[in-house]
Amino acid sequence: MITEDTAAALARAQMPHVLILRVVDVPIVVQTNELRMWSALRLYYDPWVTNETPADAAVVRLVHDGSVTGPDGFIDVVRAAGRKVKEAVREGDGERLILKRTTGVLMGVRAGHAWATGDLVANLNQAVNLVNHCYARAVLARGHLLLHASAVSWNGRAAALAGPPGAGKSTAALHLVEAGYRFLSNDRVLAKPLEDRVEALGYPKQPRVNPGTLLSHPRLRHRLSPQERRALEAMPPAELWDLERKSDVDLNAVYVKGTMELRGDLKALVLLRWTRDGIGLDARRLTLARALAAVPLVHKDLGVFDIDRPFDAPPVPPDLAAYARLLARIAVIEVRGRVQPAALADVVGPLVGR
Numbered sequence: 001m002i003t004e005d006t007a008a009a010l011a012r013a014q015m016p017h018v019l020i021l022r023v024v025d026v027p028i029v030v031q032t033n034e035l036r037m038w039s040a041l042r043l044y045y046d047p048w049v050t051n052e053t054p055a056d057a058a059v060v061r062l063v064h065d066g067s068v069t070g071p072d073g074f075i076d077v078v079r080a081a082g083r084k085v086k087e088a089v090r091e092g093d094g095e096r097l098i099l100k101r102t103t104g105v106l107m108g109v110r111a112g113h114a115w116a117t118g119d120l121v122a123n124l125n126q127a128v129n130l131v132n133h134c135y136a137r138a139v140l141a142r143g144h145l146l147l148h149a150s151a152v153s154w155n156g157r158a159a160a161l162a163g164p165p166g167a168g169k170s171t172a173a174l175h176l177v178e179a180g181y182r183f184l185s186n187d188r189v190l191a192k193p194l195e196d197r198v199e200a201l202g203y204p205k206q207p208r209v210n211p212g213t214l215l216s217h218p219r220l221r222h223r224l225s226p227q228e229r230r231a232l233e234a235m236p237p238a239e240l241w242d243l244e245r246k247s248d249v250d251l252n253a254v255y256v257k258g259t260m261e262l263r264g265d266l267k268a269l270v271l272l273r274w275t276r277d278g279i280g281l282d283a284r285r286l287t288l289a290r291a292l293a294a295v296p297l298v299h300k301d302l303g304v305f306d307i308d309r310p311f312d313a314p315p316v317p318p319d320l321a322a323y324a325r326l327l328a329r330i331a332v333i334e335v336r337g338r339v340q341p342a343a344l345a346d347v348v349g350p351l352v353g354r
Contacts, residue, residue, distance in 0.1 A: 013033055013061075013063050014033060015031035015032055015033055015061060016033065017031070017032045017033070017034070017035055017037070017038035018030070018031050018038075019031075019032075019038060019041055019042055019045065019049065020049065020050050020051065020052065020053055020057075021045055021048045021049060021131070021204075022048055022050045022052065023045075023048045023135045023204045024139075024201055024262055024263055026058075026134075026135050026138045027052075027054040027056065027057035028057055028058050028059075028060060028134055028135060029053070029057045030062065030131060031059065031060070031062065032061070032062040032063070032064065032120075033062075033063055033064060034062070034064035034121060036064075036121050037062055037064050037120055037121055037124075037127065040121070040124050041062075041124075041127065041128075041131075044128060045204060046252070047204075047257070047258075048204055058112050058113065058114070058134040058135075058137075058138060059112070059113050059114075060113075060114050060115065060116075060130055060131050060134055061113075061114075061115040061116075062115070062116055062117075062120055062127050062130075063115065063116070063117040063120075064117075064118075064119070064120045064121055065117050065118060065119075073090050074088035074090045074097070074099045075088055075089055075090065075312070076088045076101070077089055077303075077304055077311060077312075085101055086100065086101060086102065087099065087100060087101060088101060089304050089311045089312075091311075092108065094110055095108045095109060095110035095113075095307070096108070096109050096110070096304070096305075096311065098304055098305070100118075100126060103118060103119065103122075103123045103126060104118050104119070105117070105118035105120065105123055105126050106118055107126075107130055109130075109133070109305055109307055110307065111307070112134075114130050114133065114134055116130050125208070125248075128205060129205075132203050132204060133302065133305050135203070135204065136188070136190065136203065136302065137302070137305075139190045139201055140190065140302075142192065143192055144190040144191060144192040144199075144201065145190070145191050145192065145299075145319075145322060145323065145326060146188060146189075146190055146299075146300045146301065146302070147160060147162065147188070147189040147190070147191055147269075147299070147300060148162060148187065148188065148297070148298055148299065148300035149161055149162040149185070149187075149188070149189045149298060150162075150169040150170055150172070150173040150185060150186055150187060150189075150207075151173070151184035151185045151189045151202060151264070151266075152173050152176045152177065152181040152182060152183055152184055152348070153181060153182045153184050153200075153264035153352065154180075154181050154182070154349075154352040154353065154354045155352075155353070155354075156261075156264050156265055157264060157265055157267045157352040157353055158184050158200040158264030158265060158266045158267060158352065159266075159267060159268040159269070159270055159348045159351050159352050160189050160191070160200065160266060160268070160269045160270065161173055161270050161272060162269060162270070162271055162272065162297055162298045163271055163272035163273060163297060164273070164297060166241070166242070167272040167273070167274070168213075168272060168274075168339055168341060169187070169272065170186055170187065170207050170208075170209050170213060171209070171212075171213040171216065171341050172272060172341045172344050173186070173207070174207060174209070174213065174217055174220065174249070174341075175217065175341040175342045175344065175345070176344060176345055176348060177251065177255065177259065178217065178218060178219055178342075179342075179345045181348075182258075182259060182260070182261040182264075183202075183207070183251050183259055183260050183261070184200060184202040184260075184261060184262060184263075184264050185200075185201075185202025185203050185205075185262070186202075186203065186205055186206070186207040186208065188202075188205075188300060189201070189202060189266075190202075190203075191266050191326055192326075193326055193329050197265045197266075198265060198266040198267075198326065198329045198330055199263070199265070199266065200264045200265065200266035201262055201263055202260075202262040202263075203262075204260075204262060206248045206249055206250055206251065206260075207248070207251070208247065208248055208249075209246065210243055210244055210245055210246060211224070211228070211232050211240070211243055211245055212232070212240045212241055212243055214247070215229065215232045215233070215240070216341065219254065220254070223247075223249075237276065238276070241276060266330055267330055267331065267351055267352050267353075268330055268331040268332070268333060268348070268351035269291075269298070269327070269330055269331070269332045269333070270283075270333045270335060270344070270347065270348065270351070271294055271297060271298075271332065271333065271334045271335065272335055273334055273335060274335055274336055274337050274338060274339045274340070275337075275338070275339065276338070276339055277338070278336065278337040278338040279337060279338060280337045280338065281335065281336075281337040281338065281340050281343055281347075282335070282336045282337050283334070283335045283336075283347045284333065284334055285331055285333055285334075286332045286333070286334050288324065288327060288332075290332075291327045291332035292320055292323060292324060292327065294332070294334075295318045295320065295323050296318070298323075299318040299323075301315065301316060331351055333347065333351065335347060
């Protein structure tokens, strides 16, 4: 069994492989004991790798150890509506320990530092999420809001796409990339009103999409084998829509380097309230009052990684005053009708000056 002492010893393990990142302007140093992990992360974070070693960088230590199993004393984090438990938590000595129930990966998080141990080669996405947590925490400390949204940009002018679960945020964003937009972020956007603009910062994370998204996309559908395409095309539309089987899409490889652009001036928030059985496509601008009423669709927090509050505390309600300052500076557009990702370019284009 893994004890806190054992976990701490793993976190202090020798780390011969070092990766230095600068994501936007946030420095992060990643250390690992495993060359395969270093190589995979070096490829994943290629646009943000640097040789500079800043003194104020967050440090992430990744200890690959496929034998890590079964820590005791963790409390499951209950999810709404009886959904499957993903994480369990234990408060350690000055840090929070987080156990990923499905993979057995164990993490420790404290201010400015984080570590993980387990079979990280097989679960690269969890290492990526830990690195990105350190990035997001640094940006949130500057006063940004965390939005549950995808985002694209055109010549530096960005539009965020939000909506209820299953609205197709990632699918819509990828269709806009096919239409020539830059990809700013897949599922999280950090936004802050500045004196002369509203800053939008994306997460350095490749989009993770389901088979239905790949199938519907003119370029990405070719990532599926002919047999897979035939099987997916034979499924009932509702079943295909709900099929969960995530895979990464390396946009810089599918398109060209620079397709991911993590910084933009936020001009609009598009609320996707379309449905599979809707009719037509209608887009209308919301008043500030109606936009604020939609904040629950957009608001996001760090969940169990928010070490500044008890993990089992009730969710912190959105700061409506902060959202009002943000939403008053941008256009908030509500889209209703039938789901039509490719048609969204006609809505987004005028919002970003295309």
